[in-house]
Amino acid sequence: MKNVNKILLYSKNKKNINKIIGFKDFEGFNMKIGEFDKLPSRPDKIFVVILDITLKDKDDDIPIKNIIEIADKHNIVKFVILKPDQISFLLEHETNFDDFMFDNRLEEELLLRIKIILQKKDLLPSKNAIVTGGLILDIDKYEITVDRKPVEVTFKEFELLKILMQNQNKVFTRNKLLSAVWEYDFYGGSRTVDVHMRRLRSKIPPPYNLMLKTVRNVGYMFSSQI
Numbered sequence: 057m058k059n060v061n062k063i064l065l066y067s068k069n070k071k072n073i074n075k076i077i078g079f080k081d082f083e084g085f086n087m088k089i090g091e092f093d094k095l096p097s098r099p100d101k102i103f104v105v106i107l108d109i110t111l112k113d114k115d116d117d118i119p120i121k122n123i124i125e126i127a128d129k130h131n132i133v134k135f136v137i138l139k140p141d142q143i144s145f146l147l148e149h150e151t152n153f154d155d156f157m158f159d160n161r162l163e164e165e166l167l168l169r170i171k172i173i174l175q176k177k178d179l180l181p182s183k184n185a186i187v188t189g190g191l192i193l194d195i196d197k198y199e200i201t202v203d204r205k206p207v208e209v210t211f212k213e214f215e216l217l218k219i220l221m222q223n224q225n226k227v228f229t230r231n232k233l234l235s236a237v238w239e240y241d242f243y244g245g246s247r248t249v250d251v252h253m254r255r256l257r258s259k260i261p262p263p264y265n266l267m268l269k270t271v272r273n274v275g276y277m278f279s280s281q282i
Contacts, residue, residue, distance in 0.1 A: 063086070066090045075162050100130055105135065109136060124152050133179070134153045135170060135173070137156070138156065139159060181194045209256065209259055213256045217268075234249055267282065
């Protein structure tokens with residue numbers, strides 16, 4: 057699940073930051089540490105915002121408001137960490153967050169709660185998914201997404217991308233792809249592969265379309281190295 061979901065953590069509490077980034081399972085979520093006065097430049101690439109207010113001060117009120125507004129605009133999961141004596145903040149912003157927890161339960165609950173939220177919102181790919189950065193080919197759901205946005209492809213285009221992503225850095229001849237995806241061979245059939253590759257590249261946004269590489273005089277391959 058590496059690099060599937062990008063989590064942006066806002067916190068001034070170094071103790072909590074060290075705890076959270078130390079969670080082994082969080083490595084699969086590609087966590088970044090944000091600064092209250094610097095909003096994300098690409099919010100469409102963020103899946104979850106964790107807002108730790110345990111050490112917040114009055115100067116953070118406006119940045120927090122801006123963070124919430126951006127998260128709402130981009131349908132980003134919002135999670136708040138607070139102390140029991142900060143319950144008034146939660147009451148004030150109750151409808152703004154998907155979930156909350158007190159900071160004395162970080163180790164036991166944080167990761168589990170976030171996973172539950174993502175599952176409910178259908179933002180977690182199935183276990184039978186192939187992931188390269190923001191590009192997810194989910195075999196169980198039979199869908200392709202890039203940065204959470206669905207990519208509409210035909211059945212053959214899906215199968216073509218699937219076999220290439222399942223065998224990254226392996227070169228397939230046109231005839232091999234024709235046989236594997238179309239399950240037949242005929243004179244001039246390699247043109248079918250070329251047409252579908254061209255359409256597939258046009259549908260997948262950059263930089264991921266550049267990972268569908270043409271190997272001159274041979275065929276095609278998928279490589280995350282651009």
